Structure formats: structure tokens, C-alpha cells
Amino acid sequence: MRILAIDVGSNCLDWLMRCQQWGHQVRWYDKPRPDGTDRHAGEGLVPKIRDYDELRRKWLGWADLIYTPDNVSYLEMLEPFRRIGYPIYGCNLAAVEWELDREIGQKVMEECGMRIIPGKTFRDYDSAIAYVKKEGKAFVSKPSGDGERAMSYVANSAADMVYMLGRWNKIDKYRRAAKQDGFILQEKIDGIEMAVGGFFGPDGWSRGWVENWENKKLMNGDLGVNTGEMGTTVRVVRQSKLADEVLKPATEHLKKIGYVGYVDVNCMIPTDGKGPFPLEWTMRDGWPIRHNLTALIEGDPAQWMKDKLDGRDTLHIRMDEVCISVLMALPDFPYSKITNKELCGIPIYGAEDMEHLHFSEVMLGTAPREVNGKVVDLPGPVTAGDYVLIATGTGETITGARRSAYSAIKKVKIPNSPFYRTDIGVGRLKKQLPDLQRMGYAKGLSY
Structure with missing residues (x-):
């Protein structure tokens, strides 16, 4: 299959590398940085497209599957192609309003019969x-x-x-x-924060509900500034009370707008037992939650997406297994104001475990490496930005998944002060899980 990814922030390098391993031809357009300079992620690892006009003129028609991992750019450009049947997997113009226009998003929730703040x-x-x-x-x-x-x-x-x-x-x-x-x-509503997601297409929802808990703050204990996400706890289940309350009611609305892709609703669940307050729609893949799902999806990483566009559910994903993801970043994340020149080319050591490690702002470069006791310059993975890589680990329990993820990330060594949170999966979730389960949520999840 010929696969084109149209990205906005080096999100899907790992997915493209895995597609290559399955024998697919891939091309990647990664939107330039805000200062207009090229993003170097993926150089030497996957074929990249630099010219935007060439992207439209040549590569859209070339692809058997076009993947848009975000929803902030290029939707207007892609909409005419989507309408005439181009195989585009990801958010469309109608769905993006649910997420980016808060008033519209709340109105849709209300029309679906949800409890609105x-x-x-x-x-x-x-x-x-x-x-x-x-x-x-x-x-x-x-x-x-x-x-x-x-x-x-x-x-x-x-x-x-x-x-x-x-x-x-x-x-x-x-x-x-x-x-x-x-x-x-x-x-401000007091309660327990929890989210649930699922994959939607012409045939409806795919099997498996993605129950998840994000850690958005920079530091342990949920201290510090907000980031996109420092790590996530995920468990895919066959039955989900939260999905029954905030995803299934949106089925007809999603069919009406022709949505194909991942949908996630973050909720605040008060302990009064009257049901959740949905906070916001996420009408796209989330990061690093997509890496959690990559770790749980079995088989070809792309074929099920093409099948979903065609109205067939061929997703095979491991149910009832916990997956933990942990982001490793460099200063000055999450501000990302340091230039490419300062952040590109830093060697990444100990990153051979590609089952558990997922590259993001990484490229192939030459750097000092030790071989048989000698330091020589050799090609290998080097940094291409401050959002470097994600480690994932799976297990039957949260403890097992944490052990797997942190075992992988501790082996990675990068000069220039890399950092990551050490409390993904514990902290507030451990305290809140008994209350969630008392109300019928997160059944079967354990430490």
C-alpha cells in the first residue's frame, strides 16, 4: 500500500517507520516550524516531501491511504479531495468545529443528551x-x-x-x-477526570473502547505547566459504562458529518452518582495515546485504517491489557522556543528497543559512539527537536505496564538533560480508582 501522512508537528514518524517494516511505501509531509524552517524529524528514516505544491499536485493522487494525525492545518485544502472519494483517514471540517469551537462542541453534547457544565x-x-x-x-x-x-x-x-x-x-x-x-x-466541577475514546467510520464504532487517563502537567504530582501530555494510562475494553454515556449517544451525529477516525471525550465524573460531565471533544488522534494504541494493535499498522474508510472493522487490538506511555523530552519543552540548530544532532544512546520505544523528533545522524572500547563517529539516531520519544509498556496490571515502560526508557541516554515523569499510572489515579469502580467505571482495572 502507498501511504501519505500529512503532519503538523512530527507526530507520526513512529507509525510511518512501522508501516515501512510491513512493506508499505510511505511519504511524509511535516509542516514547517512556525519560523518557516524545515522540521528535520525523520531525515534518513522515512522519505519526506518538502514542497507543499508538489504534495497537492503529485502525492495526494499517488496514495492509497492519506493519514492526517492532527486537525489544525490543511483540512480546507483536503476537503474537496475528501468529497470526491480520496482515501483520507482523519478529521474533517465538520468535526473539527466540535473540538475547536467550544460553543458548538457543547451544543452537540447537549443534543446527544449529555450532562452539560x-x-x-x-x-x-x-x-x-x-x-x-x-x-x-x-x-x-x-x-x-x-x-x-x-x-x-x-x-x-x-x-x-x-x-x-x-x-x-x-x-x-x-x-x-x-x-x-x-x-x-x-x-469548576469537582470530581474524577477520566476519558474514553473509540474509532469511528461508515460502519460505526470499531470493537474496543479506549479508557484512558492523561497526565498533562510537566512534573510529578501534577505540578508545573500544562503540556500536551507527559504520559497516559490506557486500557481497551469490550464494555465501558463511560462509552455508553458519552460516545454511543454521538453515533448518529458522527454518521451525519461523515467522520472517519479517532474520537475521544474527556469527562469529569462527580461522586454524586448522577453521571459524567463531558468536558471536550478530541476529534483526532491524541499524543502520546496513539503510541499506547500502537503498542496494543496487532498486525499491519495501516491496513485496518484503510479498511475503516471502506466501512469494514478489521482492527485487532488486545483487550483488557494495560498500556503506559511516558514522554522523554529535552529543554525547553513545552515552550519549544530553542532553535533547530541547538536541538538537532544530539546523540540518542540505548534506543534499540523499538518494540517499546517510539521516535518523534528524531533523525538519522552521525555522532560519537563507543564500539569495542573505542569512540568513533557512526550513524545512528539523533535528536531533531525537544519532543524526542515515547516509551510504552504493557501488562495485565498497571504495575506490570509501568515496569515495562520504565525499564525501556531508563536504558535511553541523551546528553543535554533529558527528562520524563516517573509517576505515570500512579498518583491521583491510584487514589481515585476505588471511587470510579464503586460507580461502575474502569471495571477490571487493577494495580
Whole structure:
């Protein structure tokens, strides 16, 4: 099969490498960095396309499967091709609104009969500040659109929220983002955070519900700044109470918009037993959760995706097995303001275990390596950015999966202070699991 990936941030290098191992021909277009420079991830590992016009002119028609691992770019360009039957697996224009326009996403949830958190949309901070002062409550702020993720904030009090809104109001790019895309303030709901996802296509949902728990903060104990995600605990199950409540009700809406791909809903589950509050849609693959799923999917990594486009469920995934993923990054992640020149070419040692390791911003390069007691310059994996690789581990229990993932990542050595969290799968999940199971969620999951 001929496979084309149209990426926006070096997400799917690992998947493409595995497709190559299965004998597929692959091509990768990886959107340039914000400063206009090329991304070097994958150089020497998979064939890359550099020219955007050539991508449209030549490679779209070449591919038997076109994979879009994100939903922030190129959807408008791809939509006409999608409508005339090009084999595009991933988010479309209708679905992206569910995720990026918070107001639309909440409306869809309400139409599906879900329990909605009260909220209000704003496009300027002064009005939002006045609203919070009047209500006198703690709120959660979430941006619409794909910009300024720093505007996602969970306040501890009304005063806390007023301060953050005032702070953002002093920063030009935040004011512009608020005016252009808006943001929503929702009441802060106490409860347990848990998500569930699934693969959807013309034939409906694939077998297996992806119950998952993200760790978004940079540091152990959920301290520090928000990142995309530092690691995830995943378990694919045949029956899921949470899927019954927040995924299955969306079936007809998803069919109506012709969606093909992964859908995930993050929820807050209060302990009052009245059901979850869905927080947001994720209408795309998540990272590194996609690496968790790669570790659990059996067989050809791409054929089941092509089959899903054709309305056939051929996904074979290991059920009831726990998978832990752990991100290894370099400074200055998650800010990513250091230049390519400073982050490219750092040698990666001890990364031979490709069953458990998944490359992201990695390329082939020459660096000092030790052979038979001598240091010589040899080709091998080197860094191509600050989001370096992900380790995954599986097991019948969370403890077993953690042992496997951390055993793999501890073998990797990189100069220049690599870091990762050491508490993925424990911490708050361990404390909250008994309450979840008392309410009928996460059945069978154990330590």
C-alpha cells in the first residue's frame, strides 16, 4: 500500500517507520516550524516531501491511504479531495468545529443528551472579569480555536480567575486570540477526570473502547505547566459504562458529518452518582495515546485504517491489557522556543528497543559512539527537536505496564538533560480508582 501522512508537528514518524517494516511505501509531509524552517524529524528514516505544491499536485493522487494525525492545518485544502472519494483517514471540517469551537462542541453534547457544565463564551477579558466577580465562583477557562493553549486554566477561586484574566488582558497575542476565536468560562466541577475514546467510520464504532487517563502537567504530582501530555494510562475494553454515556449517544451525529477516525471525550465524573460531565471533544488522534494504541494493535499498522474508510472493522487490538506511555523530552519543552540548530544532532544512546520505544523528533545522524572500547563517529539516531520519544509498556496490571515502560526508557541516554515523569499510572489515579469502580467505571482495572 502507498501511504501519505500529512503532519503538523512530527507526530507520526513512529507509525510511518512501522508501516515501512510491513512493506508499505510511505511519504511524509511535516509542516514547517512556525519560523518557516524545515522540521528535520525523520531525515534518513522515512522519505519526506518538502514542497507543499508538489504534495497537492503529485502525492495526494499517488496514495492509497492519506493519514492526517492532527486537525489544525490543511483540512480546507483536503476537503474537496475528501468529497470526491480520496482515501483520507482523519478529521474533517465538520468535526473539527466540535473540538475547536467550544460553543458548538457543547451544543452537540447537549443534543446527544449529555450532562452539560454551565458555561458562557467571551471575546474580551473585561467582560469575563466582570462576570466572574458577579458570580463569585471558581471557573475553568478554555480557549476556542487552536491558538494560545496557555489560556486553558483551572482556577482555585474567583480571585484566582480574575487575576489570570487580567494578566492575559495585558498580553497582545492573548487579546487577539480572545477576540478572534473566543474562550469559554465553565463552572469548576469537582470530581474524577477520566476519558474514553473509540474509532469511528461508515460502519460505526470499531470493537474496543479506549479508557484512558492523561497526565498533562510537566512534573510529578501534577505540578508545573500544562503540556500536551507527559504520559497516559490506557486500557481497551469490550464494555465501558463511560462509552455508553458519552460516545454511543454521538453515533448518529458522527454518521451525519461523515467522520472517519479517532474520537475521544474527556469527562469529569462527580461522586454524586448522577453521571459524567463531558468536558471536550478530541476529534483526532491524541499524543502520546496513539503510541499506547500502537503498542496494543496487532498486525499491519495501516491496513485496518484503510479498511475503516471502506466501512469494514478489521482492527485487532488486545483487550483488557494495560498500556503506559511516558514522554522523554529535552529543554525547553513545552515552550519549544530553542532553535533547530541547538536541538538537532544530539546523540540518542540505548534506543534499540523499538518494540517499546517510539521516535518523534528524531533523525538519522552521525555522532560519537563507543564500539569495542573505542569512540568513533557512526550513524545512528539523533535528536531533531525537544519532543524526542515515547516509551510504552504493557501488562495485565498497571504495575506490570509501568515496569515495562520504565525499564525501556531508563536504558535511553541523551546528553543535554533529558527528562520524563516517573509517576505515570500512579498518583491521583491510584487514589481515585476505588471511587470510579464503586460507580461502575474502569471495571477490571487493577494495580
